[in-house]
Amino acid sequence: MLAAVHSMPWVAVRPGQSIADRLSGLAPSAEVRTFALADLPGARSPLYVGWALLLSLLVVAWLRPEWRRSVRVGTAVLSLALTFLTFLPGGAAVRASGFREADGPSTDFLAGTWLALVGMLLVASGVSTLAASPKPSTPPEPTPVRPTPAAVTVAADSTAPADPTPIFVPPPGWAARPRPAAVPWWRRPWLVTGVVAACVAGAVLVGALVWHVAAHPPATRRGELAALVVARPADSAPARPAAVDDRVNVPQLLPPGGPDALILAAQLLDVRHAAGAAWTRPDTASVTVTLLQFDSREQADQFQQSYAEFERRARGRGGEVGIPDVPGATAFTGEGQGQAEVDAVAHRDDIVVLISADGGPPDTIAVVESLVREQYNRL
Structure with missing residues (x-):
């Protein structure tokens, strides 16, 4: 037990x-x-x-x-x-x-x-x-008996027959009853x-x-992590998330790259549980929320640092923005074909939060920051 x-x-x-x-x-x-x-x-x-x-x-x-x-x-x-x-x-x-x-x-x-x-x-x-265990007890030694005058007279008489049986007289106050046996x-x-x-x-x-x-x-832990993901807005259409039932779609979660992407993929082997959600906003922005629970807080912090470094090399430090009220959270912005691309990363204890929004208007950064803040508070 x-x-x-x-x-x-x-x-x-x-x-x-x-x-x-x-x-x-x-x-x-x-x-x-x-x-x-x-x-x-x-x-x-x-x-x-x-x-x-x-x-x-x-x-x-x-x-x-x-x-x-x-x-x-x-x-x-x-x-x-x-x-x-x-x-x-x-x-x-x-x-x-x-x-x-x-x-x-x-x-x-x-x-x-x-x-x-x-x-x-x-x-x-x-x-x-x-x-x-009972304590060992030694029987009391018998007190020697002094010969009486009658016994001396009998011993002096040579005609008296010798009695080979020893005579034991218990002393006064000594209990002659047998000692009771120990009770099991x-x-x-x-x-x-x-x-x-x-x-x-x-x-x-x-x-x-x-x-x-x-x-x-x-x-279960899996159900708990999935319940912590922020809810999809009512006016949005559901999409395929990057993590479902502890399974991570690595190509969807991490953009293709060189050795940095391989390092991030190797660190995903330490993920214990994963959950996520995805939807498409009315302004055509595709939003993906992913929660990665690692074996320890240190592993989560190391993955966040590696992910942030990967984004810095891909986008440059000019697109790096801090998120207020969320310690250590960072958002990385960029534009492609006139539409915003935002990726944000944060972690609380042993859970890493990854939120991305692609194809939205320029103010999508505010939407991502609000999602990161809401997800962080839920954790």
Whole structure:
């Protein structure tokens, strides 16, 4: 279980829905971002360390029976800490989601969280049910018996028959009753009750997990990225985008060129998810929006720099324009046959935004800047 929860959906983040909104019955936000434990490196490391310590305590309790009482105490403390750490990735997911704190983003814990709790409880209960080794007890040494005067008289009489059987007289206050045998763990009521309660709690958690997965299937990353693409205007005609269902049409996305285009195409191999949209405006401008999600923020930043350098060499620095309110975003303008050609690039976290508009009037640059700003805010 603990190995499986590494890549399972762990937490979902929604904007603008507080606990009071849920209790009042308001519909949840359609915009949701799901994170697996593997997506939250800062929050997963303490859990990995805690799970390793818990498993090591199980091994120690098995190999060293005389330490089991101390190991049980350590397991109880570690279980409480792991229960807290299991829900800690919720805050990291809110920070990674990019939602504004003013929107009051809320978290929903998914299958990975509950399965990790069940696995942790099973290992902890395994440590607790191991019977402690009893301390070795040495029987008390018998107190030597002093001979009585009658015994001395009998010993002095040579005619008295010798009795080979030794006579042992217990000292006063010594209990001659045999010591009761150790009771096995399955006959101890309090321990059996604890095991049954743990099994019932595990069954309830598993049932809640199955119900939650069946009633709330986690959203996929592909669907989330596609939902973040800006909507097509109502007065435009749909066209073929450059990225659909994590597949990128490289010739459509990147203009043909020399080694620079090959470098950009090679960097596209690091794209994890891709989505896009395209349409044709009433003024005949063809607009294409593409989102590329890389494996890391550094790879996204490197692709943006390579794309910007490619555009500078193709168009010259005279057509480079910064986009206000979007950090690091750049638009490159040009004209062909009296019509504007605009390509813009920006990135937020690990997602690169590429927007192009070809064949429109000279004021198409304002349209592209507005699209870049809207797409950046959606991310």
